[in-house]
Amino acid sequence: MENEPLNLRIDAGVATLTIDTPARRNALTYAMWLEVAALFQVLEADPTVRVVVLRGAGGDFSAGADISEFDTLRGAPDSARTYEAANSAAFAAVRLARIPVIAAIRGICFGGGFGLAAAADLRIATLDATFSVPAARLGLAYPLDAMVDIVGSLGEQMAKYLTFTAARLDAASAKSAGFLLEVIETEHFDARVDEIARTIAANAPLSIKASKASMRATATGDKRDIAFAQQIGDATFASADYAEGRTAFKERRQPVFSGR
Incomplete structure (x- = not known):
């Protein structure tokens, strides 16, 4: 699926799902949240797929939800709940996938992007990766299931710190908190992600x-x-x-x- 906001490529058992809106730092629209859940259903049904790599195009993983849609699609309580349901469906698709999911993280990993990464099984990042859970600056709450992932992947105290302060966390601190498996220099990043994915696919x-x-x-x-x-x-x-x-x-x- 080339030239789409979400690109899917499958090679030798490794499915790579790329969030491909780099001009918006890979922010996801409402339609894209729904599509993430739908694509994971496709991957679950494909017996040749043994591992999924979730990544962003260009220099960032994802800025999270596309805020430009919030006034029209998330501006009232009913529409906000509908939007949150789409978020939750995407997070659940990643979390509940029977095959392993690797989040390959470059650059910014904020908000809903952080939620997708938190739902993954393994998280690997470049040295320049930056993490934030900025809901407190928008006046929103994260879906309960996403918060379970965030607490589980970060630990309770760090999860509270990030959600209460909306602060940014660098890659080294995210690794110390247990959120990241590895932090890799940019020039070796793709090769290391590929190595782990293909090792899993061979088992x-x-x-x-x-x-x-x-x-x-x-x-x-x-x-x-x-x-x-x-x-x-x-x-x-x-x-x-x-x-x-x-x-x-x-x-x-x-x-x-x-x-x-």
């Missing part, structure tokens, strides 16, 4: 899905999440990939997993 998909489901069940304690994690974990025992993993180990070669 057993069912095993990774089971691990992600189990970690979610551990975090939520929800009986449905626990049951699903048990189900998908049990499915690995009879899988072709488990047989392939054992055979490859005995033959001292790299396994080739089919996802079955």
